[in-house]
Amino acid sequence: MSSLKIAIIGAGSVGFTKKLCMDILCVPEFADVEFALTDISEHNLSMVKAIVERIVAVNHLPAKITATTDRRKALEGARYVISCVRVGGLDAYADDIRIPLKYGVDQCVGDTICAGGILYGQRNIPVILDFCKDIREVAEAGAYFLNYANPMAMNTWAAIDYGKVNTIGLCHGVQHGGEQIAEVLGAGPGELDFICSGINHQTWFVDVRLKGRKIGKDELIAAFEAHPVYSQQEKVRIDVLKRFGVYSTESNGHLSEYLPWYRKRPQEIDRWIDMSDWIHGETGGYLRYTTEQRNWFETDFPVFLEEAGKTLDPAKRSNEHASHILEALETGRVYRGHFNQKNNGVITNLPSDCIIESPGFVDRFGLNMAAGITLPEACAATCMASINVQRMSVHAAVTGDIDLLKAAVLHDPLVGAICNPEEVWQMVDEMVVAQAQWLPQYADALGAARARLAKGTVKTREWAGSARREVRNVEALREEKRLKDA
Template sequence: MCNTAKIVFIGAGSASFGLTLFRDMFFAENLRGSTVVLVDTDPVALARMAALGRLLAAKAGVDVTIETTTDRRAALPGATHVLNATAIDRMRLWRHDYEIPKKHGIRQTLGENGGPGGLFFTMRTLPMVFDFVHDVEELCPDALFVNFSNPESRIVMALGKYAKVRVVGLCEGIFGARSQVAHILERPEATIDVWGAGLNHFQWLLDIRDHATGADLYPLLREKEATHDPAFIPLDRTLFRAFGLWPTCGDSHTGEFLAYGWEADGGEDVGYDFAGDARMREEFRAQVDGVLAGTGEMPDWWTMPSGERGAAVIAATLHNERRVIESGVVYNRGAVPNLPADLAVEVPIVADAAGIHPVSLGPLPDPIAKLLAVQASVQQLAVEAAVHASKELALEALLIDPVVASTAAAKAVLDELWEIDRPYIRACV
């Protein structure tokens, strides 16, 4: 068995995500001797991340080769793993996804993975991802395609149905849920184990247990949650009290899928902090440039594992380590038996040299499955609209979405966002 990887990282110009991956590859996992090919359309961002990767690899004393290219197809031959962390003009188009529906009276918490925003994120993203995957099918058909990009559920569903690649999506949402539970329980996160199943950003914790003893922590959580600060994630806690299990991964994400999700913002259309995001990105780029120039000190946390699982999946599949990964987005095929088979679900996975193996935790409680089934239908129609570039199917996806409460608004939003995203919408199959 080959024990060195060729990892092709598409979208490597992303400074924050690139740093996260480097931290885990160099300071948490054994990927010595491997080659990492960074791919991005922005040569300046690409050069910055290559320099950062080489600096961190040297600090870790890890023998890896870091290459760069703006030519994706040139990078792919021989790849064992292909990572995707891309988005098209992310902040500008996401802002349209949020503000145009808001103008027409549609309330979205984020406008990213659900509602009209989630639809158009899907419409413009899937053609690009299928371009990547068609190249993988041709040039490195045995590679594992690891997706980090949103909308995770819809990307993995589309590839499961229409592509011939091995694919898994990874998201840190379950760790956010564990953090929330730990906050209420007033315990360190590392002392808590969680097991969840459901949809990406809409998982439900089926088990919450003490890491050392295996004791069920749900009774204590219910006791402490009842008197906890009511301002802390009120929507998720309303669902917890109604359905009996803890949902992931925070009010803004959960609220994307629900007609009453806007209540998470106290009835105000707050949305994403685009200005704050731009400010943090600029500050982080300046920090990276300072470290690379030798005028700034490298923060200690840059040399510590991030806790994400991308590098863990690579190492497990490379070295046949048969590792349990807390959560992965996979094509269902019965992993959650009371959700449709042709859907992407998020469940625990086992990774080894044979690939990615979903771990079924059995059926979800019936009321939760029925709640998720509504969103499942929305996601299925959105994927069909995107892969067939169908405006008719896109309208149907809007009209069954619980976030959309007006046919007139649905049609107006469809027309406006379709024109904005027209350059990116095209049939994938």
């Protein structure tokens, strides 16, 4: 196998970068790869470089680690480019949650659609297209772009249609949902098979088999309702399973954002969520979680560095797709996974141009999607509502058309269930002005947006949301971990 260079953009996402590198290094053929790490933060980059270098040294591997804030240099000659960026960081993300709350829109995550996810896409897409330009110009010919960054569908859509590079969008919702189903059914390793298809974060387990036996709706409902934990944490998912007949990949909190029936009235939210962990529906839950993890990492970096000094165990390789895709492309060992790609008829009742998440197989010949899947009609209808929002959002991000951006937000299912058009127009103006430094495509629209805000008549309120928890300090996180480990 020829020399292999893997560039990771947004490598300052330290924990995730560490996991990706460890997974890749578990493949014997990749012992001498070059990891080219790049990020806009020299501080984070230095930390992750130290961690990956320690992994390589402890395991006596010939792998090479480079780190630079010069993205183009990192991409030179790369065969694979992996992106896990968060454009605007936690500062912009805080606005994605805070500003919609002023208009009554209560989001748990806000990074896929909803007002927050749409604005997140506006920040990401211009940067994604810059990545693609560099890949076309300086990476190895035919290089693959593996996108882990949200909003997954929008980023992948833009990279394929406008970036013109070989792009695969990757998420782990399918794996996590499959693990839940295996647990409630009591499936052992290798005993559960499934077909999961739809769009990212609205992917559906349309065929579930235990030891080859097809599992029906009633059996799956009974299994989840009998589970002592999931019966309380996954109320939205279980309700949707009852009404649609299939289980969703997405967490309780995330799914509640895409289906407006569960978050449109504040007094209803507590009925459907669980506050035992952020992922089950807490207001701004993922923002709180990521803030706490950043603070913890900054404080406990020496501990994380020490933990990196363990011998790699291929048996503990994670189920993140990236290492398995690279292994299949380079060695020919076939990998079956669920990938984000252009539909092009794969799912028969979704538009050809949209980005789907569906089963596929990877080998030396590339990615081959399994075609001919038809979603249950309720699932397809739910996906269509998001697809139309995604399409408008991508086109707005590429063209800088603020009116189209407002139309996209207006058509978002949760926003549309809460806000009238006048409220949406003012909310978008406020978000674009607040995030102007990350939205170069809207530079010409800023003056008018500021003028409209100065004369705005929509009344807003400062509201923490229906189910908010405060960001905990590092000492509280340590104590929580101690109690869990006890």
